[in-house]
Amino acid sequence: MKKLFLLSLTILGFATTINAQNIAENAIGLRLGGSDGLGPEVSYQRALSDNNRLELDLGWRSARDYDGFKLTGLYQWVWPIEGDFNWYAGVGGGLAAYDYDARYFNDLDEDDGETFIFAAGNIGIEYAFDFPLLLSLDFRPEIGFGDDFYDNNDLDFDIALGVRYQF
Known part of the structure; x- marks a missing residue:
C-alpha cells in the first residue's frame, strides 16, 4: 500500500509540473x-513536438595545412525550468572528414586524411x-570511430555557447 501511495504521489507530481513548452x-x-x-x-x-526537437550542426575549417568538416545530428528533449529557461538533453551522432598537408607536419611523410563517424550525447x-x-550553454561528449584522428578509445568533451535566431 505504501508503494502504491508513493507511486501515485510521484505520478501526480510529474503531471502537475509538466506543461506545454514554448520552444520555437x-x-x-x-x-x-x-x-x-x-x-x-x-x-x-527544428521543433518536432511541444518538447522534442531535432538539432543539426555543421562545423568546418579551411586553413593552409588542414581542411575538415563535421556534421552532427541530435534528437533533443526539452523541459522547462522557470520562466523562459529550459534545460535539454539529447542523443545523436554524425559524420566528419579531414585532410591535412604533410609538408606542414614534421612527423608525416605524405598527405593524409580520414572520414569517420561518431556518437554524441548532449545536455544544456x-x-x-x-x-x-535564444542563448544556450551545452556540453556534448562524443566518441568517434576511425583510424587516426578519432579512434575507438577517443572520448571528447565539447562545451559551447549557442546564439540562435528563433522563427
Whole structure:
C-alpha cells in the first residue's frame, strides 16, 4: 500500500509540473565551441513536438595545412525550468572528414586524411528572450570511430555557447 501511495504521489507530481513548452518552431545561428579544432558550427533546430526537437550542426575549417568538416545530428528533449529557461538533453551522432598537408607536419611523410563517424550525447540550458533570440550553454561528449584522428578509445568533451535566431 505504501508503494502504491508513493507511486501515485510521484505520478501526480510529474503531471502537475509538466506543461506545454514554448520552444520555437525553428531556430538558426551559431554554436561557438571547440568542435575538435573544426571551429564554430552553423546550428539549426527544428521543433518536432511541444518538447522534442531535432538539432543539426555543421562545423568546418579551411586553413593552409588542414581542411575538415563535421556534421552532427541530435534528437533533443526539452523541459522547462522557470520562466523562459529550459534545460535539454539529447542523443545523436554524425559524420566528419579531414585532410591535412604533410609538408606542414614534421612527423608525416605524405598527405593524409580520414572520414569517420561518431556518437554524441548532449545536455544544456537555454534562455529564450522576449525578442527572437535564444542563448544556450551545452556540453556534448562524443566518441568517434576511425583510424587516426578519432579512434575507438577517443572520448571528447565539447562545451559551447549557442546564439540562435528563433522563427
